[in-house]
Structure formats: C-alpha cells, structure tokens
Amino acid sequence: MLSTINAKLKVLKDYNRIAKIDRIARRYFVMNAFDGVLAIMGILIGSYIVGSHPKVVISTSIGAGIAMGVSGIWGAYLTERAERQREIRELERATLSKLSETKIGRAATAAVFIIAIIDGLAPFLSALIILLPFLLLSPFLTVKQMYIYSAAIAFSTLFLLGAFLGRISKESMIKTGLIMILAGVVSGGISIFVLGAENLRLT
Amino acid sequence: MGVVKLMVLDVLKPHEPSILDMARKLGSVKGVEGVDVTIMSVDRKVETAKITIEGTDFMYDSLLKIINDYGATVKSIDRVSTGKKVVGS
Numbered sequence: 001m002l003s004t005i006n007a008k009l010k011v012l013k014d015y016n017r018i019a020k021i022d023r024i025a026r027r028y029f030v031m032n033a034f035d036g037v038l039a040i041m042g043i044l045i046g047s048y049i050v051g052s053h054p055k056v057v058i059s060t061s062i063g064a065g066i067a068m069g070v071s072g073i074w075g076a077y078l079t080e081r082a083e084r085q086r087e088i089r090e091l092e093r094a095t096l097s098k099l100s101e102t103k104i105g106r107a108a109t110a111a112v113f114i115i116a117i118i119d120g121l122a123p124f125l126s127a128l129i130i131l132l133p134f135l136l137l138s139p140f141l142t143v144k145q146m147y148i149y150s151a152a153i154a155f156s157t158l159f160l161l162g163a164f165l166g167r168i169s170k171e172s173m174i175k176t177g178l179i180m181i182l183a184g185v186v187s188g189g190i191s192i193f194v195l196g197a198e199n200l201r202l203t
Numbered sequence: 204m205g206v207v208k209l210m211v212l213d214v215l216k217p218h219e220p221s222i223l224d225m226a227r228k229l230g231s232v233k234g235v236e237g238v239d240v241t242i243m244s245v246d247r248k249v250e251t252a253k254i255t256i257e258g259t260d261f262m263y264d265s266l267l268k269i270i271n272d273y274g275a276t277v278k279s280i281d282r283v284s285t286g287k288k289v290v291g292s
Contacts, residue, residue: 014220017219017220017224018219018220090248091217091274094217094246095248095274095275095276096215097275097276099217102272102273103220103272103273104217104219104220104273104274105274
C-alpha cells in the first residue's frame with residue numbers, strides 16, 4: 001500500500017518536472033483564490049447594506065462559489081489543454097515522433113487535470129472558508145458578529161495569499177501580504193461607495 | 204547468436220525529461236551494466252545525445268521502449284559489439 005503510494009508520488013514528481021505543473025498551478029491557485037475572496041467580500045458587503053438574512057448570504061455565496069469553481073475547472077481545462085497540445089505538436093515536429101503515448105504526453109495530460117482542479121477548488125474553498133462563521137457559528141453569534149468574523153477571515157486569507165506570493169518571490173511576506181489586503185480594502189471601498197455608504201448600518 | 208555487449212546510439216530527444224532520468228532508467232534494464240549519455244548538441248527544442256550501453260547481454264527492444272517513452276527517437280545505431288569480448292576495448 002505504502003509502496004504503491006510512493007510509486008504514484010514518484011510518477012507525479014516526474015510529471016511535475018517534465019510539465020512544470022507546480023509553477024502554473026501555484027499561479028492559478030493564488031489568482032483564483034484571490035478572485036474568490038474578493039467576490040465573497042462583495043457579496044458580504046452588499047448583503048450587509050441591504051440587511052439580508054444569513055441564509056441568503058450563505059446561499060448566495062455558495063452559489064457564487066460553485067459558479068466560480070465550475071468556471072475555473074472548465075476555463076483552465078480548455079485553455080491548458082489547448083496550450084499543452086500546441087506545445088506537444090511543436091515538440092513532435094522537432095523530434096519527428098508521436099509523443100502522446102510517452103512520458104511527455106502523460107505529463108501534459110496530468111498537468112491539465114491537476115491545474116483544472118486547483119483552478120476550480122481555489123475560489124470555492126476560499127468562499128467556504130470566509131463563510132465559516134455563517135455556516136458553523138450562527139447559533140453562537142449575532143448577525144453583525146458573523147459579518148465581522150467573515151470579514152476578518154477574508155482579510156486574513158488575503159494576507160496569507162500575499163504572504164505566499166512573497167515567499168515565492170523571496171520578498172518581504174508582510175509587504176506582499178499588506179498589498180493583498182489593500183486590494184481587499186479598495187474592492188470593499190468601491191463596493192461601499194457604489195452601494196451607498198449612507199445605508200451601511202454601522203450601529 | 205552472439206550476445207550484445209556494447210551499443211552506441213545517436214538519439215534525438217526533447218530537453219525534458221532530462222538525461223539523468225533516462226540514463227537511470229536505461230541502467231535498470233536487465234543485462235545492462237553501464238550507461239553513458241553525452242549531449243552532443245543542443246537545439247531550441249531538442250538535443251542530440253550519444254548513448255553508450257555496456258552489459259553482459261541486453262535486448263535492444265527494451266532499450267528502445269524506454270528511449271521512446273522519454274519522447275526520444277533513435278536516429279542511428281552507431282556501434283554494436285557482440286561476442287565473448289568487446290573488440291577494441
């Protein structure tokens with residue numbers, strides 16, 4: 001059992017080296033998790049302004065999360081597949097051989113599936129994480145507290161995504177984390193401005 | 204029929220997978236005792252490698268299967284030594 005898992009992991013490592021899966025998957029993950037966080041933040045702000053019931057917040061956000069997830073999977077699958085097929089064809093012309101049944105072809109197929117799944121899961125999971133106060137803590141919190149906790153999780157998620165990018169680029173993780181938070185502040189600020197700040201029930 | 208003890212292949216391969224992976228895999232073939240892969244030229248998408256394989260008795264088909272699985276093509280078989288001893292070594 002353990003040796004089978006090890007063998008599969010080794011194959012996956014090989015595919016990763018050949019098709020550079022981790023680099024692209026990382027990029028897609030951050031981009032789409034970021035999209036997911038900002039989208040759910042927008043829903044939270046809009047819902048707070050009009051005083052939506054928590055159930056409405058949950059169903060709207062989960063609906064949006066599912067839509068972003070499906071869009072991510074479909075979009076990434078089709079674009080990655082097209083790109084990888086083009087690369088394989090070019091390589092086939094250079095090596096004068098068919099590559100679809102080789103390690104290179106298998107690595108490209110694996111890359112397409114892994115990247116599509118990551119691309120779809122990232123926004124859906126970030127939506128779920130932000131909604132945790134609404135999903136799990138509703139019996140213990142007031143509606144206002146749920147919004148505050150969700151906003152805190154959203155900003156923390158943005159910070160972590162930024163810090164992750166900082167780690168990749170070997171920059172200050174705090175600096176890149178704060179830049180991400182700034183994006184959340186700008187997005188939230190525009191939403192509040194557009195939706196009418198006077199309606200925001202701050203009390 | 205004499206057993207194959209040495210073979211030199213001229214191979215055209217993509218940059219990835221690397222020659223390290225391919226050499227290791229070729230070295231695990233039954234009857235193979237030593238493998239040397241030398242890159243002779245590098246192009247934008249492909250590279251040409253000289254693969255030297257020494258052993259007690261190995262099957263060319265097994266080697267070819269691995270080489271092809273790595274997306275490479277054998278352009279030519281440049282040397283083959285069979286018999287009890289390798290001539291010229």
